[in-house]
Amino acid sequence: MSIEEGWSNAIEEQSGGSGQALTKTPSFCARTGVYHSLHQLGGDVEFPTRPDLDTATFVLSQFPHPDQAESRVALIDSATNCRVTYADLKRSVNSLAACLYHGLGVRKGDVVFLLSPNSLLYPTICLAVFSVGAVLTPANPLNTASEIAKQVRDSGAKLAISAPEELHKLVPTGVPTLVTTRLSNDNSLSIEELIEGGDPLEVPQARPTQSDIAAVLYSSGTTGASKGVVLTHANFISIMTLLKWTVNVWSSQDDVFLCFIPMFHIYGLAFFALGLFCVGTTTVLLPKFDIQAMLDAIQMHNISNIPAVPPVILGLVKNTSKSTGHDLSSLRRISSGAAPLSKEIAEAFRERFPWVELRQGYGLTETCGAATIFDSNAQAKARPDSSGMLSPSFCAKVVDIETGLSLPPYRKGELWLKSPTVMKGYLGNDEATAATIDQEGWLRTGDLCYFDEEGFLYIVDRIKELIKHNGYQVAPAELESVLLSHPHILDAAVIPVEDEESGQIPMAYVVRATDSGLTEDDVIKFVAGQVAPYKKVRKVGFISVIPKSAAGKILRKQLVAQSQQHFLSKL
Numbered sequence: 001m002s003i004e005e006g007w008s009n010a011i012e013e014q015s016g017g018s019g020q021a022l023t024k025t026p027s028f029c030a031r032t033g034v035y036h037s038l039h040q041l042g043g044d045v046e047f048p049t050r051p052d053l054d055t056a057t058f059v060l061s062q063f064p065h066p067d068q069a070e071s072r073v074a075l076i077d078s079a080t081n082c083r084v085t086y087a088d089l090k091r092s093v094n095s096l097a098a099c100l101y102h103g104l105g106v107r108k109g110d111v112v113f114l115l116s117p118n119s120l121l122y123p124t125i126c127l128a129v130f131s132v133g134a135v136l137t138p139a140n141p142l143n144t145a146s147e148i149a150k151q152v153r154d155s156g157a158k159l160a161i162s163a164p165e166e167l168h169k170l171v172p173t174g175v176p177t178l179v180t181t182r183l184s185n186d187n188s189l190s191i192e193e194l195i196e197g198g199d200p201l202e203v204p205q206a207r208p209t210q211s212d213i214a215a216v217l218y219s220s221g222t223t224g225a226s227k228g229v230v231l232t233h234a235n236f237i238s239i240m241t242l243l244k245w246t247v248n249v250w251s252s253q254d255d256v257f258l259c260f261i262p263m264f265h266i267y268g269l270a271f272f273a274l275g276l277f278c279v280g281t282t283t284v285l286l287p288k289f290d291i292q293a294m295l296d297a298i299q300m301h302n303i304s305n306i307p308a309v310p311p312v313i314l315g316l317v318k319n320t321s322k323s324t325g326h327d328l329s330s331l332r333r334i335s336s337g338a339a340p341l342s343k344e345i346a347e348a349f350r351e352r353f354p355w356v357e358l359r360q361g362y363g364l365t366e367t368c369g370a371a372t373i374f375d376s377n378a379q380a381k382a383r384p385d386s387s388g389m390l391s392p393s394f395c396a397k398v399v400d401i402e403t404g405l406s407l408p409p410y411r412k413g414e415l416w417l418k419s420p421t422v423m424k425g426y427l428g429n430d431e432a433t434a435a436t437i438d439q440e441g442w443l444r445t446g447d448l449c450y451f452d453e454e455g456f457l458y459i460v461d462r463i464k465e466l467i468k469h470n471g472y473q474v475a476p477a478e479l480e481s482v483l484l485s486h487p488h489i490l491d492a493a494v495i496p497v498e499d500e501e502s503g504q505i506p507m508a509y510v511v512r513a514t515d516s517g518l519t520e521d522d523v524i525k526f527v528a529g530q531v532a533p534y535k536k537v538r539k540v541g542f543i544s545v546i547p548k549s550a551a552g553k554i555l556r557k558q559l560v561a562q563s564q565q566h567f568l569s570k571l
């Protein structure tokens with residue numbers, strides 16, 4: 001059904017022939033213009049209301065019964081086959097929390113910077129930091145030293161924890177730093193040693209409360225520069241409760257999960273560093289994403305469930321064949337988030353893996369993770385373009401960009417969300433917070449969407465100026481400021497260019513100084529030297545002037561059209 005047909009059906013249904021706005025749409029209230037979750041709170045999903053509850057206490061309280069915790073495996077490192085049981089994990093968390101509090105004097109509100117790829121220690125560090133009421137600020141280890149210094153400064157970090165190979169990037173910040181594991185040639189204090197030496201019984205009794213800040217994760221939001229998203233313990237406890245409910249709805253309690261999604265982003269943090277421990281499942285960790293290592297791990301550990309991103313789903317389609325290779329029969333479910341999954345990739349995946357359920361979800365750092373869910377594979381299969389229905393406790397509005405009015409089903413507008421998982425705001429940035437969360441608590445997502453009459457959400461475009469490369473955010477404004485720092489670049493604009501493998505790549509339009517002789521390669525190398533690899537400019541066009549509005553705003557859509565035309569003319 002087309003949008004137009006659906007819309008006229010919805011109007012017909014709403015008016016009931018009388019022209020009155022009486023909606024039959026199950027999730028949409030025509031009077032308030034609000035879409036509600038069709039999943040009722042209460043019954044099987046209930047948020048803990050005790051104010052004096054923190055994320056770590058909540059997660060640890062959900063662990064399997066002590067009789068089972070000694071044998072039930074929480075984590076497996078696929079590279080070493082090293083295993084961590086739930087009982088080990090609990091002891092490590094309490095032991096490290098005791099050391100952070102008594103030994104290092106880490107207190108409530110102190111910001112702890114974490115720079116590490118996924119590892120068996122990552123969840124322990126997160127939970128121990130939460131236990132003492134400190135604020136976790138994780139970062140991508142691929143970030144450059146200057147990107148890291150910026151986050152350290154902005155977050156006000158008092159202590160850092162670093163993988164040994166990344167330590168050199170933290171030294172210039174002057175922040176006291178612990179390494180996760182100690183290399184033989186170095187005498188830094190390590191988390192591993194603290195865990196071994198700590199006494200789990202000395203865990204601090206003064207715990208943070210639900211309204212305290214738990215973490216600050218960096219995201220570009222709907223505009224430009226990276227900002228610290230302030231998430232409270234209540235946000236995390238709510239998302240854990242929803243995740244637990246989701247796993248129950250999907251009957252995934254006995255699944256073995258594969259993790260390569262980075263835990264320094266909300267997707268990995270919420271799923272793998274915290275949420276799945278509330279369910280008692282086993283997670284196999286890939287230290288780094290690699291398609292062959294992923295296929296080996298699926299076969300070796302009988303992986304059944306993979307939270308993924310679109311490029312990985314494409315990778316699975318392209319790198320496996322029916323007749324040869326790995327036994328992937330254990331796979332039951334793959335979910336896709338962080339970037340739009342094209343209908344073509346979804347269909348190719350379903351054809352190649354007919355026994356595997358594929359479900360798309362939608363979430364943001366600002367909502368502490370997933371906002372939507374598909375209840376069943378049949379629902380998802382019938383709607384390959386949809387990201388699912390609102391999760392319990394979520395409300396949405398679809399707001400007309402011109403008029404600000406709330407729109408009914410099948411009308412496209414900006415998605416606004418409200419739920420107990422919505423962030424407190426951006427750290428030290430009241431202006432950005434006010435521009436993103438209104439007085440009533442509605443969060444503007446910067447995504448263009450519509451709902452159908454059954455309450456399924458379809459994200460159709462991005463209003464916010466963000467490029468999504470491999471599921472990572474790339475902010476054009478950040479790259480433009482790097483480009484403008486080049487002495488031979490007079491003006492620059494960065495736009496997304498569609499790319500089959502990675503979703504989108506950043507392309508720069510550059511106005512170069514007369515007779516500068518600057519080449520595409522020069523520009524690419526100049527940017528690559530200053531930003532994390534996923535932010536690299538991968539294509540350059542030279543132009544005489546950057547198109548701008550009367551107010552000086554870059555007309556990116558015009559440049560996108562220009563790049564598409566250029567590409568088509570080359571075919």
Ligand SMILES: CC(C)(COP(=O)(O)OP(=O)(O)OC[C@H]1O[C@@H](n2cnc3c(N)ncnc32)[C@H](O)[C@@H]1OP(=O)(O)O)[C@@H](O)C(=O)NCCC(=O)NCCSC(=O)/C=C/c1ccc(O)cc1
Pocket residue numbers: 142260261262265266267268288289309311312336337338339361362363364365369370371469470471472533534536
């Ligand atoms: C697994 C991916 C898809 C691919 O990994 P990869 O192949 O290793 O590629 P990378 O992008 O990590 O980096 C590779 C690049 O880094 C370089 N590199 C490699 N290690 C090095 C090195 N140590 N030194 C320096 N260079 C190096 C490497 O050379 C290479 O450079 P280049 O070839 O130029 O791209 C990876 O990109 C990835 O994990 N992406 C996911 C990002 C992600 O989690 N985003 C979520 C954001 S939060 C969000 O949106 C939440 C949504 C959500 C939605 C729904 C829900 O239900 C819940 C949540």
